[in-house]
Structure formats: C-alpha cells, structure tokens
Amino acid sequence: MAAQRGAIPGFWAFRLGRGRSDRPPPPATALARRTAIWLHATEAEAVPVLTLLARQIREIRGAPPTLLTGTEADPGPADSVAALTAHLERHDPALLVLSGAPLPPALVETARRRELPILLVDARRPVLPGQWGLWPGFLRGLLGAMTEIHAADSASATLLRGLAPGHVPVEASGPFARYPPAPPCNASELEAMRATLAHRLCWFAWSLPAPEEAAALLAHEQALRRSHRLLLIVSPREAGRGAELAEAARDVGFVSARRALDEEITETTQVYIADAEDEPGLFLRLAGICYLGGSLTREAETAPPLLAAALGSVLVFGPHAAAGDRALLDRLRKGRAARRVANAGELGDAIATLLAPEIGAEAALRAWSIATEGSDATYALARRICDRAHDIAHARAATGGVG
Numbered sequence: 137m138a139a140q141r142g143a144i145p146g147f148w149a150f151r152l153g154r155g156r157s158d159r160p161p162p163p164a165t166a167l168a169r170r171t172a173i174w175l176h177a178t179e180a181e182a183v184p185v186l187t188l189l190a191r192q193i194r195e196i197r198g199a200p201p202t203l204l205t206g207t208e209a210d211p212g213p214a215d216s217v218a219a220l221t222a223h224l225e226r227h228d229p230a231l232l233v234l235s236g237a238p239l240p241p242a243l244v245e246t247a248r249r250r251e252l253p254i255l256l257v258d259a260r261r262p263v264l265p266g267q268w269g270l271w272p273g274f275l276r277g278l279l280g281a282m283t284e285i286h287a288a289d290s291a292s293a294t295l296l297r298g299l300a301p302g303h304v305p306v307e308a309s310g311p312f313a314r315y316p317p318a319p320p321c322n323a324s325e326l327e328a329m330r331a332t333l334a335h336r337l338c339w340f341a342w343s344l345p346a347p348e349e350a351a352a353l354l355a356h357e358q359a360l361r362r363s364h365r366l367l368l369i370v371s372p373r374e375a376g377r378g379a380e381l382a383e384a385a386r387d388v389g390f391v392s393a394r395r396a397l398d399e400e401i402t403e404t405t406q407v408y409i410a411d412a413e414d415e416p417g418l419f420l421r422l423a424g425i426c427y428l429g430g431s432l433t434r435e436a437e438t439a440p441p442l443l444a445a446a447l448g449s450v451l452v453f454g455p456h457a458a459a460g461d462r463a464l465l466d467r468l469r470k471g472r473a474a475r476r477v478a479n480a481g482e483l484g485d486a487i488a489t490l491l492a493p494e495i496g497a498e499a500a501l502r503a504w505s506i507a508t509e510g511s512d513a514t515y516a517l518a519r520r521i522c523d524r525a526h527d528i529a530h531a532r533a534a535t536g537g538v539g
Contacts, residue, residue: 173525174229176243177206178236184314185258185514186235191316192518199518200525203227206236220246230525231255237263239278253283253524257517258312260292262299280304286517288312309517313510315464318446321417329422332401338367338408339487340423340449342416343439345373345430349381351480352427353388356407358484362491367401369419371410373429378411385409420447424500425490428453432480441465445473445507450499452477452486473503 173193175186183206190202205212213223220243232247233255234240239262247254256262256279264275279285279300286309287293293308300306339359341352349372356368372381378394385392385407392407393399401408410419416439420426426444430436432454441451441461451474457465468474475486490496 172201172203172227172229173231173233173521174203174205174227175233175235176212176240177204178234178238178240179206182236182258183207185312186233188313188316189233189257189514189518189521192313192514193522196518196522198526199522200230203229215240215242217242217246221250224250224252230528231521233257233521235259237261238265239263239275240265241274241278244278244281248281253528254281255284255286255521255524256282257286258310259285259287259296260289261295275299276301286310310513311510312517313508313514315442315446315507315509317508317511318420318443319415319417321415321421326418326421329401329418333367333422336365336367337363337491338369338423339425339427340416340419340444341368341370341427341429342420342444343373343429344370344427345433345436346377347433347436348429348480349377349384351432351483352429353385353390353407354480355427355484355487356390357388359487359491360406362488366491367406367408369408369410369423371414371416371419371429375411375413378409381409381411382407416443417447420444420449423449424496425450425452425487427451427483427487428457431455431457432477432483441468441474442507445503448500448504450474450490450496450503452483452490454479454483468503468506471502471506473499473506475499 175190177183177186186204186206190204193199193202204210213219224246229252231253235256235258237260241264244254262275262279264278276299279296280303282300282304285296285300285304285306287296287306288310290308293306297306344352352368352370356366360366370381372378375396378396382392382394390406391404392409393401393405394409395412395414420443426449428438428441428444428451430438434456436456438453438456438458438461441453441457441464444451445464445468451465451468453465453474454477465474465476469476475490477483477486490499
C-alpha cells in the first residue's frame with residue numbers, strides 16, 4: 137500500500153503510536169507561539185555540526201532561540217510517543233532540525249502528526265534502528281515526512297533523491313562546519329605588532345614546556361640560517377619561566393625581549409618571550425608557522441591545534457600530541473597542511489623548510505581551508521532556518537494563530 141504523501145504508512149504509524157498521549161493536538165493559539173528551533177543529533181558524530189549550526193543561528197540578528205539535544209549534556213526525551221509529545225508541548229518549537237545517519241521513527245511521526253516542519257541536515261546514507269529496516273518502504277515513508285533534506289555532498293544528494301519521495305526537496309548543501317571559528321583578538325594590538333614586525337617572518341612555539349625550551353632555541357638557530365631576520369615568539373607553558381627562558385636565550389647568543397616586562401621588539405630582537413599569560417590568538421595571527429609545544433614530550437599535553445589551523449598557521453608537531461587531537465593532526469598532515477617530526481633534532485629542519493614561501497604559504501592556506509571547511513554552508517543553512525521560522529511566525533500572525 138502506498139504511503140500518504142509526507143506520512144508514515146498507516147500500519148507503521150499505528151505501531152509507533154502505541155502508548156501515545158491521549159492529549160488532543162495543541163490549540164491554534166499554542167501554534168502561534170512556536171518560535172524556538174529544536175536541533176536534535178541522532179548520533180554523537182552529528183553533535184559538532186548541530187552545535188556550530190545552533191551557534192551560527194544565535195549570531196543572526198533577531199534569530200529564534202535554539203534547543204539542542206542528543207548531546208551528553210542533554211540527550212533529549214525518551215524514544216516514546218508520550219515522552220516526545222510532552223517534550224514538544226513543553227518547548228513548542230517552530231522547526232525540528234535532525235542530523236545523523238539513524239532516523240528516529242517515533243520522533244519523526246510525532247512531529248509529523250503535529251505538522252511540525254522537519255529539516256534533515258548534513259544527510260548522507262540514512263539508517264533505521266532495530267527491526268524497522270525490515271519493513272519495505274518504511275525508510276521512504278520516513279524521508280517523505282521531511283520538509284527539506286540538506287545533503288552533505290552531491291553523491292549523498294543523488295542517493296537521497298532516489299530514496300525519498302519526489303515531493304521532498306533534496307539539496308547538496310554541505311559539507312557543514314565541524315570546527316568552531318577562531319576567537320577574536322585585540323585588533324589594535326594586532327595592527328601595532330604587525331607594524332613593529334614590518335613583514336619580518338616569525339614562528340611561534342606555543343605552550344612550550346620546560347623540557348622543550350632548549351630544543352626550540354636550537355631549532356631557531358638552525359632556521360636563522362635560511363632567514364637571518366626570523367623572529368621566534370615563544371610562550372612558555374609556565375608564564376613564571378619567562379626570566380629563565382630569557383637567560384637561556386642569552387646563553388645561546390640571542391637578543392630577547394619579554395612581554396611581561398613590556399619590552400619592545402626591535403630590529404635586533406631574535407626571541408620574543410610571550411610570558412604575560414595572553415591568549416595565543418594574537419601570536420598565531422602573526423606567525424605563519426606554529427610548533428605545538430609538548431608534542432615532543434611524552435605525557436606533557438598539548439594545546440588545541442585547531443586554533444592554529446583556523447588562523448592560517450602551518451602546524452609542526454611531534455609524536456606525543458594529545459590523543460583527542462590526533463585525528464585532526466593526521467588530516468592536516470595528509471592534506472600537506474602540517475609537518476610531523478619524530479624528535480627534537482628534526483624541528484629546526486621542519487621550520488626552515490616551511491619558511492620557503494612556495495611551501496609555507498600553500499600549507500598555511502590548506503590548514504585554514506581544512507579548519508574552516510563548511511563555514512559558508514553552515515551560515516547559509518542558519519539563514520535558511522531563520523527565514524523559515526520567521527515565515528511560519530508571520531503566517532500564523534496573519535491568520536490569527538491558525539495553521
């Protein structure tokens with residue numbers, strides 16, 4: 137039996153509806169009050185996408201509030217029609233945005249019965265939980281309940297057009313952003329530092345633990361042979377080590393300046409010690425190359441590499457980067473946007489190689505592209521969602537809350 141347009145076939149809807157609330161549908165006045173956008177991740181992999189989408193929505197002027205579930209902090213209501221109905225009546229959203237490969241039949245059917253628009257985003261190949269996949273046509277029925285489907289790529293869009301009924305629009309809108317944008321820094325200070333450097337090349341040793349200070353200074357000595365005006369900006373892991381680091385730099389023969397003492401960078405400064413507990417964003421914007429401090433020392437921990445990549449720095453890292461960052465670092469390395477060194481002796485050669493404009497500039501651009509991939513698509517989808525929510529509110533206002 138063919139499914140009714142936009143509905144789950146009747147027998148399956150009956151199965152899903154067992155135990156549902158006997159409360160009647162909300163009155164028209166309640167429909168008119170729907171302003172929130174409910175975003176629900178059906179699997180852990182979808183949480184970063186919806187987190188950034190919710191963040192982008194909130195940054196749009198006049199945007200509706202958002203509710204994000206499917207996370208560790210808020211898993212959302214139980215997977216029963218009664219619990220879902222109570223959740224919808226309590227939060228009264230204007231839209232439901234789903235992301236993730238598993239499609240939740242009870243949630244889709246409950247939302248459809250309430251005439252709640254459903255958007256499936258960052259969609260690839262959908263899957264059904266439990267035994268639902270054994271029912272012929274059930275997946276098509278679920279996809280038929282969607283108002284819009286935004287696929288992650290063109291291949292996924294082609295697949296979904298073949299699976300979904302013809303009345304459901306499917307767009308290749310992604311890929312969507314998975315990494316947060318870099319935080320801002322003091323713009324006036326950034327411009328002042330750029331003016332002081334006057335186009336001098338510099339590299340940044342970020343969050344450098346004490347055992348790696350000597351390695352960074354040695355690497356700088358090697359890199360200076362390629363670029364004699366090169367500046368090393370180093371932020372010690374412990375800000376209180378600024379004096380010891382300055383002394384070590386002098387012992388090597390470097391002219392240094394300390395930020396904690398408000399010492400200026402001059403033409404002769406070779407090492408600038410950022411020991412004032414600043415945010416690293418300022419220095420990552422100045423340096424085209426960033427060494428991930430701690431990655432040459434077992435169990436030393438490392439700073440998050442995403443920030444450096446998002447600000448266009450090529451990352452150099454050792455074998456002991458934090459476990460949670462290794463997937464990103466491996467992606468950057470395979471994309472020729474980062475260099476992995478095996479030991480401290482290779483650090484100087486890596487820095488020197490990346491100083492070549494044809495190598496370093498292209499690698500920095502690739503790093504930025506990977507870190508910011510999908511940001512335009514996420515912004516466009518956020519605007520689309522906000523516009524649809526506003527259209528719903530205006531339509532209900534025009535009809536006195538009916539619809």
